[in-house]
Amino acid sequence: MATDDMWIWDGGRVCLDFTNTLRDRWRATPRETLRNAGDLARWLQEAELLTPDAPPPTAAAALASGRHLRETVDRAVLAVAAGRLPSSDDIALLNRSTAEALRPAPQLAVTDGRLEPLRxxxxxxxxxxxxxxxxQDAVELLLSAEIRRVRVCGADTCALRFLDRSPARNRRWCSMSRCGNRTKVRLHQARTRQSGHTPQD
Structure with missing residues (x-):
């Protein structure tokens, strides 16, 4: 069973959080957090996509399908973010997958005298x-202007994908508290060593 620190929710979109279930992509052998069908079901529930009482998938095919979709989303998003087109195979798989999404009928509500969509x-x-x-979320991202804001964490030992919604569009880290601070501390220590001073000097 995956632990909470393996499932990170800093992507800014559910499709990016899903790609981040394969951790340490910078390694020759990345770390898999969806190790069995139960892990997949738990992730989908924590992402608020799957009802808590849904029967867990038992077939290995469900896990394989989830992992295949994850890597398809990752390739397509990184391609379009870099100004390239996704492969025809990736487009076909995304189209087949989104066709299975159950979309609720739109509903209306009046809020503060205004007509709005009902959640x-x-x-x-x-x-x-x-x-x-x-x-579906991946396709919506691929077709939106936000695709140009997809980033890969700048920390050497991370590679998580995230959506940069900072006003200056210059966010470098998946999370300041995780990778940003660690990188800054490491760089400060390296500069201190190069200058020949200890932090107490």
Missing amino acids: TTNLATDPAAALALVA
């Missing part, structure tokens, strides 16, 4: 439908 639940009742919601 509706989008929770899926099975993992396949929940994965379709991940694919």
